[in-house]
Amino acid sequence: MGVGAARPDDDVVLAIDLGTGGPKTAYVALSGEVLDHEHRRVDLQVLPDGGAVEDADEWWTAVVASADALAERAAVSPERIVAVACTGQWGSTIPVDAAGRAAGPCMLWLDQRGRALAGRQLGGRLAVEGYRPRAALEWIRRAGGAPNPDGNDPLGHRLWIQHHEPDVYARTAVFLEPIDYLNMRLCGRVAATQATMTLSWLTDNRRLDVTDYDRTLLRLAGADADRLPPLSPVRSIVGQVGNDVAELLGIRAGTPVVSGLPDLHSATLGSGAVDDFHGHLSISTSAWVGCHTPTKRTSLANQMATVPAGLPGRYVLANNHDCGGVSLEWLRDRIVAPDDGLGRGEPSLADLDRVAAGVSAGAGGVLFAPWLKGERSPVSDTSMRASFLNVGIDTGRAELVRAVLEGVAHQLRWILDASEKVVRHPLRDLHVVGGGAQSDVWCQIHADVLNRPLHRVAQPLLANVRGAALFAGLVTGRLAADDLGGRARVDRVFSPQPDPVAVHEELHREFVGLTKAQKGMYHRLNHDR
DSSP states (O other), X not given: OOSSSSSGGGOEEXXXXXXXXXXXXXXXXXXXXXXXXXXXXXXXXXXXXXXXXXXXXXXXXXXXXXXHHHHHHTXXXXXXXXXXXXXXXXXXXXXXXXXXXXXXXXXXXXXXXXXXXXXXXXXXXXXXXXXXXXHHHHHHHHTSSOOOTTOOSHHHHHHHHHHHOHHHHHHOXXXXXXXXXXXXXXXXXXXXXXXXXXXXXXXXXXSSSOOSOOHHHHHHHTOOGGGSOOEEOSSOEEEEOOHHHHHHHTSOTTOEEEOOEEHXXXXXXXXXXXXXXXXXXXXXXXXXXXXXXXXXXXXXXXXXXXXXXXXXXXXEEEOOBSOSHHHHHHIIIIIISOTTTTXXXXXXXXXHHHHHHTSOTTGGGOEEEOOXXXXXXXXXXXXXXXXXXXXXXXXXXXXXXXXXXXXXXXXXXXXXXXXXXXXTSOOEEEEEESGGGGOHXXXXXXXXXXXXXXXXXXXXXXXHHHHHHHHHHHHTTSSOGGGSTTSSOEEXXXXXXXXXXXXXXXXXXHHTTHHHXXXXXXXXXXXXX
C-alpha cells in the first residue's frame, strides 16, 4: 500500500476521459472500481479539405453537465473525492488566447490539412520516408520519434493555423493538447508535461521527467517556443479546483488537479497490463497495441515508438490505427442505415454483432481494408482509403458487416507483429479494452485473427477513467507503482479457435499486401487531398 490515507481504496477520483466521441466522466475508487459514470456525445465535424475539428467549448459544457448529473445521483459524497484527473485523445491542437478561451476549433488527430506544410518542414529533395536524413537522425536520437510528414499531428496543425488562419494564429497565446486544455479550465493554470506533449516531439526523451523543450528540436520543427505551454513534471499536481468550478462540478474547492495523461497511458494502467511487455489492445474510435517497456525504441517507417510513460522510469509503446471502432460506426451510419430517407431505423452495434455472428469466419472471402482516413501504423500514408475486396454477386450485407469487423482485427494483428519487432520482445497476456471490446463477437474475431488468447477487462469502455484515477492515486501518494497491477478484473478470456485461425492466416497474408498493391492507385486518385 502506498503512503497517504489509511485506506486509499476508499478514496475516489473524479476522472474525465475526453474521447473523440465526447467525454466520459466518472467517480472511480482507488480500488479500480468505477462507482458511477456519464457519457456525453460531442459532434466531430469532417471538412471537405481533409480537416477534422471539434468545438472545445462543447467539451467543457459536456464535462460540467456530466459531473452535475453524477453529483445529483450522489453515489459518492464530495468529501471522498481526493483528486480530479483528465485523460483522453492526444495529437490534437487547440489555439487558446491570452484570456484562456479557444481562439478556434480543435484540430483533431484526424486532421490532415497540414500535410503539404509538414512535408516541406520535414523533407526536401533528398528526403527518405518524408524526412531529411540528418533531421530524422536528430529526432530519433533525442525524442525517439518524429512529427509525421503527413501533417496529422500538432506540427502540421500549428503550421496550418500559422499559414492558413493568420487571424487565429495572431490571437493564439498558446497551443494546447485537449487534456491540458481541460486542466486549464479546471484549475486556471496553463501547463503540459513531457507525456502530454509527446506527439509534438519537442523534448529530449532520452531523459525522463524533463521540464524543458529541446532547442534543436524546436528549430527542426519551426516551432514558436513562446506559443508552447510550460512543462511540469509528468507526475505532478497542476493546481486546485477554484470555488466557481467546484460548484459547477459538485466537488470541494481546493481539490487537487493532477497532470493530464494521454489515453494510451491511462489505458495501459486501466487495463491491468502494467508490467513490462504485458500488452493490451484498445478497440476504441481508433485502435492500438500498447505495453510498458524499460527502454526507448523507435521505428519511423512503422510510425511507432516507445514514449515517456505515466509510471516512473518506464516508456510505453505508441502506435495507432485511426479508424478502429469508427469503421463500424461508418458502416452503420453511411451504408447500413444512412440518414437519406431510405433506411428503416438505426440498428444498434449489437444488431450488427448479431448479423456478423451469422456468417462464417472469413466473411465469404471478402476483405475490408479499414483505411477511411488513410494509414498511420505500421505504414503511414494519408492517401490510402478503405475498400471492400473480393465482393461477389452472392455477397450480402452480413458478409460486409463481418468483413469490417475482421478488417479492423487484421490491422491490429499487423500492428502487433510490427510492435514486437520494434520492442524486440513478445507481448504477453494481451488484455483488451475500449468500446469495441464490449462485443463478444468482435473479441472472438480478434482472438482468431491474432491467434492469441485475449483477456477482456471488465467494463472495457471505462478502462481509461480507471487508469486516470489510478494515476491520480500515484501522483497524490495514495498508491505506489507496485499497487496498480491488480486493480482491473478480467471478465472473460477469448481463446483462438482452430478452424477460423486457419482461414484468417490465408486472408492475413493477402491483407498485408494490399497497401503495396493499391498504393499507386490511391496516390493518383487522392493526390490533391
